[in-house]
Amino acid sequence: MKKTILASAIAAATFSGAAFAQNPTLTASDLAAKMDSMPTVYGNIQYVLYHDNVDGGGSSVEHADNGSTLGVMHDHEIAPGLTGFFKIEIDRLGADDIDSRDSFRIDEAYIGVKGDNFGQLWVGTDDSIYETAVTEISEFYEVATLSRGVDYDTGEGDLVQYLSPSFGGLTIGAAVQINGDADPEVSKKSYPWQLAAMYQVDALELAVAVDSNDGGRGGENNENTYGLRASYNLDNLRLTGEFHTRKDVSDTFGVMGVYTLGKNQFALSYELTQYDDNFSDAQFADKDIDTVTLQALHNLSDHMYVYFEGYLGGGDDGVYGVADKSERSIASVGAVYYF
Incomplete structure (x- = not known):
């Protein structure tokens, strides 16, 4: 058994x-x-074997835990039409090695209330409104080592977030991060915020979001980050395009297609980040860096899947730490069991 x-x-x-x-x-x-x-108990074990190679630089092979987690969640009716809920999730389980130096970490932990007419209000550590609204591509893949992601500072902790009900397909989200002056991780007391609007009609999804970036957590500057996402579903094919910009830091563009065929999923994307000439890191200032990613995933059952992901990174010379070179590639195979 x-x-x-x-x-x-x-x-x-x-x-x-x-x-x-x-x-x-x-x-x-x-x-x-x-x-x-x-309460509902859930979790997963994720293993990956990958080869990482930098043209003119180093090459390595590693078998690793790719983010195994264990979580508990629960909800209950407070009053008719009003539900209370909580969730706590731990990651960095280090399931690849009994002597792993990975230490347990709270990935998500929050409590909240929700209702059909009220929307949802929750407090704690969770994916932020900006992330869930407009950062689909960088969050999609299993390994995502070469993805540059999006430059915004407001993190996933100390958040108070709200998501409205749908008004004819339009949903509004807001978040504020409470950085008290007793918090050792911040340099000043501050209340950075995020706003997002998401609209869905039939197969079309549109979303815009902004992050104030003024949290005093060591970011590049407190210029706002603005993001835009558009997605369209054509039966088994999903197409997504994104754009993110932050003054004196970078502009990021991305497109992705995901095709589902029975138990199989295939994804292909292209991401380009253009760094401003005023960017503080000289390795990237006034340079471009791009990534092409391919995924092939097969669901073995309702609780297990395997995948292959390949990443090819390019850009201007020096972006991968080797002068006069501009190429990095990663090939990975992995398996996930979840319940």
Whole structure:
């Protein structure tokens, strides 16, 4: 018997025994309702084997934990139409090596309330409104080592976030990060904010977002970051385009297509980041860097999938740390089991 099934059976037997001891007249439907009220435990183990090569530089092979996590979540009705919820998720489990130096880290931890007419309000550590609204490409892939991502400073902790109900396809999101002057990670008391608007009609999705970048967490400057995303779904094909800009830092462009065929998924994307000549890091100032990424993923079952991802990075000379060279490639294969 699988360990997860065995654990569930033991938990059910223990819970039902205690419940019946407290109330011998408990019916099967009562017991089912109590079981439904228990928190949901979920998690995954992710392994990857990858080869990383820099033209004119180093080359390496590694088998690694690619982000294994363990989490618990729960919700309950506070009043008719109003639900309370919580979630906590731990990552960096270091599942690849018993002597791994990876230390457990809280990846998500928050509590909140939500309702059909109210929307959703939550507090804690979670993906920010900007990230969920307009950063689809850099967050899509399993490995994503070469993806430059998007330059914005407001992190995922100390957040108060709100997401409105849908008004004819239009959803509004807002977030504020509370950086108190007693927080050792910040240089000043501040309240950086994010705003986003997302619109969906039929197969079309549009989203715009802004991050104030004034959190005092060591960012490049406090110029706003602005982002725009457009996505379109054509049966089994999803197309996405993005643009992000921040004055005196960088402009980032990206396009991606994802095709689903039965249990298989294929993705191809291109990302380009153009750094401003005033950018503080001399290695990237006034230079371009781009990445082409290919993914082929196969779902073995409802709880397990395998994948291949290939990354080819280019750009101006020196962007990968080697003078007069501008190419880096990564090939990776991985497997994920989740429950």
